[in-house]
Amino acid sequence: MIHTLELRDIKKSFGDVDVIHGVDLAIEDGEFVVFVGPSGCGKSTLLRLIAGLEDPTSGDIMLKGERVNNTPASERGLSMVFQSYALYPHMTVRQNLSFGLENFRMSRAEIKRRVDGAADLLQIDQLMGRRPGQLSGGQRQRVAIGRAIVREPVVFLFDEPLSNLDAELRLQMRVEISNLHAELGNTMIYVTHDQIEAMTMADRIVVLKGGQIVQVGKPLDLYNNPKNKFVAGFIGAPQMNFLEGQMSGRRLSLGAGLLRDIPMAKDYDGKVTLGIRPEAIGVSLDGEGDMQIKVQNFEQLGSVTYIYGAFDNGERLTVQLAEQIPLERNQVIGVTLPTDKFHIFDGESEDALGLSA
Amino acid sequence: MAEGRLTTFLGRTAGNKDTAERFGIADFLAYGYLLFGVLIILVPVLWTLFSSVKPERAVDSFDTRILPIAQVETEVDGIGPKSEWIYTDDNGNQKRVFKAGPTRRETDVAPIDDPDAVIKVPRTQLTPSEEIRVATENYLDPLLKRNGQDTFTFGIYLFNSVFVTVAATLITLLINAMAAFALSKYRFRGRLTFTILIIATLLIPSSIILVSLFFVVWSFGIFGSLWGVIIPAAATPTGVFLLRQYMLTIPDELLEAARMDAASEWRIFWRIVMPLSLPALSVLAILSVIWRWNDFLWPLIVLISDPAKHTIQLGLTQYAGEFDSDFHYILAMTVVSLIPITLVFVWLQRFITTGIATTGLK
Amino acid sequence: MSLAGSMMFLLGVLWIGGGSIWLLAKRRYRFYQIPSFAMDLVGFPVEFAQSVWGRNGVPYALLLPNMVIFGLFTFAPMILNFYVSFTGGSSISLLDRPWVGWSQYAEIFDCESIFEPKSCTNAGFNFWTGMFNTLWFVVIQVPVLCIVALITALVVNKNIKGRGFWRAMFFYPVMLSPVVIANVWNWVLHRKGILNEAIGGSSDALTAMAGMTGFDIIATVLIGVLLMVISERALRAPDMPSLGWTVLFAGFLALITIWANPLSIIEMSGSPLLGLGLAGVLIWIVSNNYRFARFAVIAAGFVAAAMLVSIQFDAVFDFGRHRPVNWLVQPNTGWPFFWLVFVFTWSHMGFYMLILLAGLQAIPADLYEAAKMDATKPGRAFWRITLPLVMPTLTVVLVLSLIRSFQIFDEVYLLTGGGPGRETFMVVQNIYEVAFTSNNPDYGEGAAGSVLMAIVIAVFTFFQLWITRRQSEF
Ligand SMILES: Nc1ncnc2c1ncn2[C@@H]1O[C@H](COP(=O)(O)OP(=O)(O)O)[C@@H](O)[C@H]1O
């Protein structure tokens, strides 16, 4: 089968430093794929390898079934939106948009058609005569996207395009980029360190860590079935709670003081970490429940309430409730941990241990 | 009241009401220093300028009055043009006369309006009759080749100077920018070596290679031609260094965006890097113009034997050497050769000084 | 056709012809893209390199023209210099030049002592006279240039009105050519020129004034009052004396010391130096905020008052008749050398001022604000903040001005021609005359001189860099 983009065992090192340690990935036509991971994990590097701005140390990059390792960036038919936008400061918006097309020696009429089309789509028609310095952050963002659009690329590449915007604009542009994807139907690869962006925009998320892919999947798959502790902690806000414990056979004993039989797929002996999402936990104000925590802090947002508490052994627990309840600091409350919401991770490898569904 | 306001006004330096300080002793010393310095710089130049429009006789007699004052020449009927003098007799009456004989203690003079009435008068009672006259002939004689002044071929000198300056500056800008682009924006084997080589060149004074450069230029066959002056100095380490420092500040993402836009490397250089380096390029252009226009020793060696190849500087030196005592012409031609660069300076001064100050480094 | 001519021709054909064919074969250009084609043609070698070697080939292609010119016209001559210095004769053709080994150097070193050029042969005499004159010039010129440039930069960097104007004025002489500068100053410094005229006029006026009865008393009283006012202002602030007024006071102290000539009592000259020294020490003490600064100013005030009483002003201001000095020609006066330094400073100071100004402006303003919050006096701020932070720039200026002063030729050659006698004869002029002006040019000797000069410059530069590195280490 021919994929739009396929990476085969891509490795990249800068001098002695290995940055990408063998990445395999296939991306299909029209997909919106988000690379997500903490800063410095190699997302940008991977994107720039795809773009052709860097050469891989080894491995193959296939575009529509053709190996493009030796094809220069300009001939791969991709376009990229940079984090700093990289608009040419000495050119007007129109010149910025048409510069690339001129390089392809396109006819003037065609250039005008494409540029006007993109301007229309992004509602930047009034800005065409200005220079980047005279635009606001959001407008620059649009121009940068416009410059990518006019090329009518096979794949759009975005490198943290929203990180220079303020929170409100970021939300707005997020929606616009999603709409743009729906409208154009192109393949898009989007790099971000913000898991909310990833969850909201992606068809498929690629979680990277230390130059390796940790997990690939639909947003909710990652949320519900994280492959390991890293993904579980990275995806979802507030973060999943982790409690240290010991497993013998199918019996889990938590350091915080809980004994429970778990329906494991296999018996397991040894150290484990229990993961449970904040919203899966139930609360009773009168102290009833599986365990008790002391409330250290809480946030009442109206529709949600966040409770930050600690067990007697010092382990912390975050709880998210979809209701308003009266709370005080240092109050002791009871919490219920439903077994079917448990994630069990190996204490050594941190990989998820399967539960029998 | 008005007085008080005036003193406050005079006593304040720039700043708003709260931060303004009184005109203190430090300001006094500073302005004193500046004024003194500017006087030292301007007075000689202005003095040359004023002297250059004085008539020959005023220049030769080192007349130190500022204005160009010349003795009146009058056409005397039947005799011809004569210098006019004022004779004051013992009663204080004044009469316009001209000298009818050699100057002695008692000199023969005759009134202008009555050339035949020669009288003897004491020399001390004669004063020259003077007028203010701008001596344009100081300029026009050499420029128009009048009065035997045909060696100062200003047109040719100007052409040579402009040609050398413009050609050398264009070449310098282009090749230095190319080198700086390579050194600032590419990672390649030998980058450090090249950078060190260029910085080393920065410390090699040009005058220690005079003799052997002469051999090189001679064996290339460009000795005695303007190219012999243009080419050897075209690759300036200063230029490469200055441009490299500036280009380092251009974000790499811009170049990558251009690469994604399918621009070739040369096109990136031409369309992105060059326009963005304009501030540094113009500083280098100005420096290069100053260097080439004022260049003296190397053109002296390469071009001296052929007067048709002389630059303004060489022409002026030769001219001053030839007419050692014709100060009025020398001064006028000095002013002529000073004018182009002064005009450029007045026109671009703000730009030049801030440009050099912000881009730094020679 | 000359070597260069045929090379250029070949290159032109290859470049324009080959480039056009290659470009047109590879790319389609539309009619309106003719400018773009022209531009691609200029960069054809770079485009070509990119298409053959990919992006990795591009930097080498970009560096090529610059490196070729550097190689041919800077590095090759440097090496060639050594070769030429070992050859003799006056042939321009390198192959015709007989190998003479070290004899060019031997001729230059043919002295009883190189420190006494008179004991050398002709070649050695010229070279070593030039070398020692140049060294002497550099040793005076570099500090003068740097200090004047630094002071000017500091003043221009102050919050003064018309900054741009002042800055431009000080830079203006840099734009002027040496020929123009020489003509202008020749005119000013002529024996009957404006300078002698002005000095004559003012000395006559002062002499006349000194001849009036009672001048002595009036001058003493006036200067006494001035001194009191200035020292009061300097000491007005309760704690530390004001630096600005102290500078003014120090100026007067120097003048009074020079006039009173206290060293004449013990029959020594050098009172002017003593005066300037005292003034300098005073300024240094106050600018450093030493605890005894206040006491120093008061003490200096008493010293000044005592000296003031002893001065006979009618003698001080009686200059007699001024006899015009032939500034650039009179031998054994030191004036030609002085004016050389003066004119050189005049014409080059602006450039170094701008560089220093850039250095000063790069010092963040909040450092000074922080210092102000700590109640740091301006003088202390200069020594502790400005000077250390501007030191890197100052080093650059030092090195550049050193190299520049070593190469002095244009100004001397045009102003004094090396005279009077050999008083201002510089080493570059020696090289130039040996190799290019004589009927029997001795290129070998010129090259040998260049090599020696290069060695001296290298030693000086490294020495200077080493000193400044030592200073800026902490
Ligand atoms: N040109 C380079 N030279 C050396 N190291 C680099 C270079 N570019 C990136 N790196 C290193 O590679 C790692 C991944 O960088 P990057 O892909 O930019 O991370 P991010 O995921 O934050 O975008 C970082 O540790 C970075 O320091």
Ligand SMILES: [Mg+2]
């Ligand atoms: Mg990144």
